[in-house]
Amino acid sequence: MSGLAIGIDLGGTELRAALIGPDGTLRARRQTATDAKGGPQAVIAQMLALIAGLGTDGVQGIGIAAPGPLDPIAGICIAPPTLEGWRDVPLAALLAERTGLPTRLENDANAAALGEHRAGAGRGLAHLVYVTISTGIGGGVIEQHRLLHGRRGMAAEIGHMTLVADGPPCVCGGRGCWEALASGPALAQAAAQAIAGGAPTALRLPVTARDVAEAARSGDALALDLLRREARWLGLGFANLLHLYSPEAIIAGGGLSAALAMMLPEILATLHSAAMPAYHGAQVLPAALGPDAGLVGAACLILDHQDTP
Amino acid sequence: MSGLAIGIDLGGTELRAALIGPDGTLRARRQTATDAKGGPQAVIAQMLALIAGLGTDGVQGIGIAAPGPLDPIAGICIAPPTLEGWRDVPLAALLAERTGLPTRLENDANAAALGEHRAGAGRGLAHLVYVTISTGIGGGVIEQHRLLHGRRGMAAEIGHMTLVADGPPCVCGGRGCWEALASGPALAQAAAQAIAGGAPTALRLPVTARDVAEAARSGDALALDLLRREARWLGLGFANLLHLYSPEAIIAGGGLSAALAMMLPEILATLHSAAMPAYHGAQVLPAALGPDAGLVGAACLILDHQDTP
Numbered sequence: 001m002s003g004l005a006i007g008i009d010l011g012g013t014e015l016r017a018a019l020i021g022p023d024g025t026l027r028a029r030r031q032t033a034t035d036a037k038g039g040p041q042a043v044i045a046q047m048l049a050l051i052a053g054l055g056t057d058g059v060q061g062i063g064i065a066a067p068g069p070l071d072p073i074a075g076i077c078i079a080p081p082t083l084e085g086w087r088d089v090p091l092a093a094l095l096a097e098r099t100g101l102p103t104r105l106e107n108d109a110n111a112a113a114l115g116e117h118r119a120g121a122g123r124g125l126a127h128l129v130y131v132t133i134s135t136g137i138g139g140g141v142i143e144q145h146r147l148l149h150g151r152r153g154m155a156a157e158i159g160h161m162t163l164v165a166d167g168p169p170c171v172c173g174g175r176g177c178w179e180a181l182a183s184g185p186a187l188a189q190a191a192a193q194a195i196a197g198g199a200p201t202a203l204r205l206p207v208t209a210r211d212v213a214e215a216a217r218s219g220d221a222l223a224l225d226l227l228r229r230e231a232r233w234l235g236l237g238f239a240n241l242l243h244l245y246s247p248e249a250i251i252a253g254g255g256l257s258a259a260l261a262m263m264l265p266e267i268l269a270t271l272h273s274a275a276m277p278a279y280h281g282a283q284v285l286p287a288a289l290g291p292d293a294g295l296v297g298a299a300c301l302i303l304d305h306q307d308t309p
Numbered sequence: 310m311s312g313l314a315i316g317i318d319l320g321g322t323e324l325r326a327a328l329i330g331p332d333g334t335l336r337a338r339r340q341t342a343t344d345a346k347g348g349p350q351a352v353i354a355q356m357l358a359l360i361a362g363l364g365t366d367g368v369q370g371i372g373i374a375a376p377g378p379l380d381p382i383a384g385i386c387i388a389p390p391t392l393e394g395w396r397d398v399p400l401a402a403l404l405a406e407r408t409g410l411p412t413r414l415e416n417d418a419n420a421a422a423l424g425e426h427r428a429g430a431g432r433g434l435a436h437l438v439y440v441t442i443s444t445g446i447g448g449g450v451i452e453q454h455r456l457l458h459g460r461r462g463m464a465a466e467i468g469h470m471t472l473v474a475d476g477p478p479c480v481c482g483g484r485g486c487w488e489a490l491a492s493g494p495a496l497a498q499a500a501a502q503a504i505a506g507g508a509p510t511a512l513r514l515p516v517t518a519r520d521v522a523e524a525a526r527s528g529d530a531l532a533l534d535l536l537r538r539e540a541r542w543l544g545l546g547f548a549n550l551l552h553l554y555s556p557e558a559i560i561a562g563g564g565l566s567a568a569l570a571m572m573l574p575e576i577l578a579t580l581h582s583a584a585m586p587a588y589h590g591a592q593v594l595p596a597a598l599g600p601d602a603g604l605v606g607a608a609c610l611i612l613d614h615q616d617t618p
Contacts, residue, residue, distance in 0.1 A: 069587060126460075127458075127459045127460050127464075143452065143457055143458070143459065143464070144458070148452055148457070148554075149436075149452070149453070149555070150436045150452065150554050150555025150556060151435075151436050151555045151556060151557045151590075151591065152555065152587070153555075154555040154587060154588065155436075155452070155553065155554050155555040156553065156555075157552040157553070157555075157585070158552070158553065160552045160585065161470070161549045161552055161553060162472055162545055162548065162549055162583060163471055163472070163474055164473060164474050165472055165473050165545055172585050173582075173585070174548070174582075174583050174584075174585075175583075236471055236474055239471065239483070240470045240471055243466040243467070243469045243470055244464065244465065244466070244467065244470060244553055244554075245457075245459050245464050245553075246458070246459025246460045246461065246462075246463040246464040246465075246466075247459060247460060248460045273482075273483075274471060274483050274484075275483075276466070276469065276481050276482070276483075278378060278461070278463060279463065281460075282460065
């Protein structure tokens with residue numbers, strides 16, 4: 001099925017749109033700062049302007065990647081925390097009405113999984129798990145070339161699986177979630193505690209996960225130690241993902257994945273000790289599309305005729 | 310699609326076969342003690358005798374539920390631990406050759422999930438997770454009315470997700486797996502430790518999970534306490550399953566599920582504290598088909614034309 005689609009990635013900071021070819025390549029792109037305080041009508045007007053700039057000749061439809069929670073079946077943004085005044089906004093229907101084009105909505109991590117599957121590190125794989133490790137940990141699962149959705153499209157909330165019963169509190173209200181142990185802020189917090197505790201290091205407060213990765217690259221002993229700890233949490237979480245979804249590959253994206261190569265030996269060692277041997281053949285790969293994964297994946301909602309869940 | 314199928318449930322102790330109607334009901338059944346020491350040829354001869362007893366008029370094919378590890382794509386039993394001399398046996402092909410009927414193979418927990426979906430507690434649900442809590446913890450996931458398979462059909466090895474990093478050792482070689490915390494033997498071991506430690510109770514050594522459930526029914530304080538602990542582990546594992554697969558229902562089978570009603574309040578309390586509110590609408594239900602779930606599900610491999618993974 002050839003044809004073009006427009007992919008839109010609605011973030012709290014940036015609003016991006018691109019014309020995507022049937023092979024998942026970007027033909028043209030537009031972006032602007034999201035009017036996050038302007039409410040849905042202002043942002044929809046921004047989307048229409050970007051779409052007009054791209055043109056709609058040969059375009060089969062529009063796919064939108066947006067922050068959750070959202071309902072991909074009904075095409076409704078439920079309550080995106082980074083967008084003011086968005087509450088149960090039927091975004092897909094509103095945009096379809098204004099453009100006359102079929103419009104589909106998907107959460108951003110699922111869209112990124114689709115993008116990496118179509119045109120990134122997961123090309124050709126029937127089964128993969130995409131993991132984004134950043135301020136939070138999110139993900140999307142491809143099973144037999146399709147998104148795993150579950151009830152209300154809420155499957156693959158992988159950051160909130162418990163890895164340590166009664167562990168540290170998580171933003172979700174639970175305890176010991178993978179996100180609470182291995183997200184960027186969790187790494188930064190571990191670094192801050194070590195620095196405050198007087199560990200010898202070139203790191204200074206305030207400290208971010210990116211600072212830790214950079215110091216590790218320069219050979220800072222504390223930073224290397226912190227990255228080993230991070231790698232163990234990632235390896236343990238990845239082992240769970242293998243047992244639960246049996247992907248051919250785990251594809252790691254998000255800010256912290258920039259340090260993936262440094263962490264990979266420890267990640268794989270943990271994975272191989274925690275996962276049963278039959279799962280050791282699965283790969284751990286860096287994401288290939290960077291911030292474009294969601295944009296490409298959004299277009300795939302149209303190009304691949306992915307079923308509504 | 311109407312028609313009949315034969316379901317076979319190959320266990321280490323019992324070999325059972327049934328003629329199953331298009332609605333998933335059992336029309337006739339046969340069973341025998343598995344010749345577990347006789348090797349594959351002896352057991353295949355037993356299967357042929359059971360099939361002959363049932364008759365094959367109007368039968369579209371044969372589905373077999375067997376213990377893992379197995380390859381449902383190739384129809385091969387890889388190394389079932391309860392069957393002597395079984396190593397890479399192409400069971401589906403061998404039975405198809407001898408009967409002239411299409412034959413499909415699936416692991417027993419996945420088959421039970423299919424059975425409960427077709428004719429049991431999960432009838433009509435697009436998304437469900439079947440959990441069997443017994444000597445081990447296993448399961449199967451239905452997504453959009455189909456089995457979740459993953460690479461080599463190995464998805465949904467739910468008993469081996471880590472719930473307690475560096476927790477108690479598990480038979481799989483890992484640590485802190487759900488199975489190591491919440492299986493029947495884990496409950497029995499906790500009971501044995503408490504009895505040996507002198508806790509006041511009517512329970513005596515040696516003790517089984519079933520003993521604990523029975524003592525709890527009689528109001529034994531230690532047994533009630535142990536079941537509350539068991540319920541918390543189950544609730545925590547169920548919360549993970551909700552976040553990961555977003556089923557409409559978790560369906561609990563296996564020996565320990567006989568005590569599900571007693572444990573349900575504590576299971577739900579744990580679930581609601583560990584799972585995000587959007588997931589609270591999912592139900593926890595007792596399995597309806599008991600030991601027939603695998604038999605019915607095996608037939609569904611034929612009746613539902615479930616894709617090979």
